[in-house]
Amino acid sequence: MKNKYRSHNCSELTEKDVGKDVILSGWLHRKRDHGNLLFIDLRDHYGLTQCVIENKDKNFNVLEKLKPETVILVKGSIVKRSSETQNKDIKTGMIELKIKNFKILSEAKELPLPVFGEQDYPEEIRLKYRFIDLRRNEMHRKIKLRSDVISFIRKKMIENNFLEFQTPILTASSPEGARDFLVPSRTHPGKFYALPQAPQQFKQMIMISGFDKYFQIAPCFRDEDGRADRSPGEHYQLDMEMAFVEQEDVLKQVEPIFYEIFTKFSKGKNVNTTPFPRITYKESIEKYGTDKPDLRNPIELVDVTEIFDSPDVKLKIFKEIIKNNGVVKAIPTKDTSSKPRSFFDNLNNWAISEGASGLAYITFEKDKNEVIGKGPIAKFFSSEALKNLLKKCKVNEKGSIFFVANKVDEANKFAGIARQKIAEELNIIDKKKFSFCWIVDFPMYHYDEKDKKIDFSHNPFSMPQIDLNNFEKTDPLKILAYQYDLVCNGYELSSGAIRNHIPEYLYKVFEKVGYSKTMVEKNFSGMIKALSYGAPPHGGMAPGIDRILMLLADEKNIREVTLFPLNQNGQDLLMNAPSEISEEQLKELNIKNLKK
Numbered sequence: 244m245k246n247k248y249r250s251h252n253c254s255e256l257t258e259k260d261v262g263k264d265v266i267l268s269g270w271l272h273r274k275r276d277h278g279n280l281l282f283i284d285l286r287d288h289y290g291l292t293q294c295v296i297e298n299k300d301k302n303f304n305v306l307e308k309l310k311p312e313t314v315i316l317v318k319g320s321i322v323k324r325s326s327e328t329q330n331k332d333i334k335t336g337m338i339e340l341k342i343k344n345f346k347i348l349s350e351a352k353e354l355p356l357p358v359f360g361e362q363d364y365p366e367e368i369r370l371k372y373r374f375i376d377l378r379r380n381e382m383h384r385k386i387k388l389r390s391d392v393i394s395f396i397r398k399k400m401i402e403n404n405f406l407e408f409q410t411p412i413l414t415a416s417s418p419e420g421a422r423d424f425l426v427p428s429r430t431h432p433g434k435f436y437a438l439p440q441a442p443q444q445f446k447q448m449i450m451i452s453g454f455d456k457y458f459q460i461a462p463c464f465r466d467e468d469g470r471a472d473r474s475p476g477e478h479y480q481l482d483m484e485m486a487f488v489e490q491e492d493v494l495k496q497v498e499p500i501f502y503e504i505f506t507k508f509s510k511g512k513n514v515n516t517t518p519f520p521r522i523t524y525k526e527s528i529e530k531y532g533t534d535k536p537d538l539r540n541p542i543e544l545v546d547v548t549e550i551f552d553s554p555d556v557k558l559k560i561f562k563e564i565i566k567n568n569g570v571v572k573a574i575p576t577k578d579t580s581s582k583p584r585s586f587f588d589n590l591n592n593w594a595i596s597e598g599a600s601g602l603a604y605i606t607f608e609k610d611k612n613e614v615i616g617k618g619p620i621a622k623f624f625s626s627e628a629l630k631n632l633l634k635k636c637k638v639n640e641k642g643s644i645f646f647v648a649n650k651v652d653e654a655n656k657f658a659g660i661a662r663q664k665i666a667e668e669l670n671i672i673d674k675k676k677f678s679f680c681w682i683v684d685f686p687m688y689h690y691d692e693k694d695k696k697i698d699f700s701h702n703p704f705s706m707p708q709i710d711l712n713n714f715e716k717t718d719p720l721k722i723l724a725y726q727y728d729l730v731c732n733g734y735e736l737s738s739g740a741i742r743n744h745i746p747e748y749l750y751k752v753f754e755k756v757g758y759s760k761t762m763v764e765k766n767f768s769g770m771i772k773a774l775s776y777g778a779p780p781h782g783g784m785a786p787g788i789d790r791i792l793m794l795l796a797d798e799k800n801i802r803e804v805t806l807f808p809l810n811q812n813g814q815d816l817l818m819n820a821p822s823e824i825s826e827e828q829l830k831e832l833n834i835k836n837l838k839k
Contacts, residue, residue: 532659739784
């Protein structure tokens, strides 16, 4: 594009342009004063071009005094750099622009944070001046990656015959899930809209409307606390739904798309091929201690309760836990023979700092022809018990085994955390890999210990894996659902389900958690009405765009891949939101502000 501001951008000039007169505009990225020569790196969205001016030039003194990030226009001719000043790391590194004239387009004040240098700066400053933070090369690259990934996703969905629709942003409040963001209605005093936590009910209605495949890059709003892998307030997801499908149809449709996304944008990392492993929820909890397993970690948990409960083990504290319906989970490692005692002591101290009583362990070594146990609890095991441990945990004399004993849920959970910690300490997690899997067969219900009642464990609109005629006869805690999560490297990227499309069955499902038919009709009137006029079997999922970007950009914090994020307290430091509004606005909305 050529206009009065530029004939070229700052990354496209090469040796073939030597001798040309050009116009460039951009930000003054960096200055280097060599006395008789002043070098300026001019930056725009596309890249850098080195510009040079001699001290005898009339513009030298003005350029010399300009502050970094001032926006300037430069005119000049392209010359080849001398061999010792060439920079082969950038596209324009073989040439420079010899400045003949320039113009200040917008002068910059003293910067609150530097753009050149990529130094770490406090997040509060970075978010307050996000427009400057986004100029930095790393941040600029990550936000461009976001655009590229979303464009690629959209292209792939359209290629797979999905239609893109936009569902309402102003909708009704939902009694399920996180807190809603509410919007007061001016024209209906005392009533409120809600921003959608997800387009769940609308996308099901799209299927009921006769469309076959739908998607959108959907904004979702949840009034919940932020954390490293979850934005407070809002996030974006690839929302999708398909008609006349079973669970396997959805999985097979989605996984090639994810394989392509991560292969294209992974910067050379390996991606496991399709089909991705299907792991049941039960197996995942037992093997990995979590329903979000990091399969780059080769360690698998083993239940060794039976061995600890045998007469060959004299460890009273563990036997007492087993007697009170507890279990013992083993975390076997293959090669720790070179690790000093301090390695094991540090892991024990870490476990205590995490609220556990410690992390018991046994190391092994060969004495003549026999493998013997070493460590604080080894003396409580007979040689037969040690042999059984080695066999069950598939460990030899070079390995070691860590143990967690507690109630089933607590033991699995902490063993899963310890599994990951031990793998990190041993450096056995393959960081050059994306390992996808599906977690399937989630329980429909769980027992809420706090409220002493049965509650949904996942999505209440999911189809149970049991016929309606047998639903009433079955223990609700044994009912599985057609629900599935897509997991990669320990992160849940998406939840999905085959939907319950039969109104009579929905009433039954909600009845188990204390909802009467009247309550279901009141809270989900639109959905029940739609399902009552002929609904196809349907299902879908909603992968989180932000978490996909986190993994591709190798970031631990979701704010690093979000254009204008809220901070962890849900505040927009750039625009000063949330903010107070005037009494006049409140009056117009029929709202009274009760100040604490």
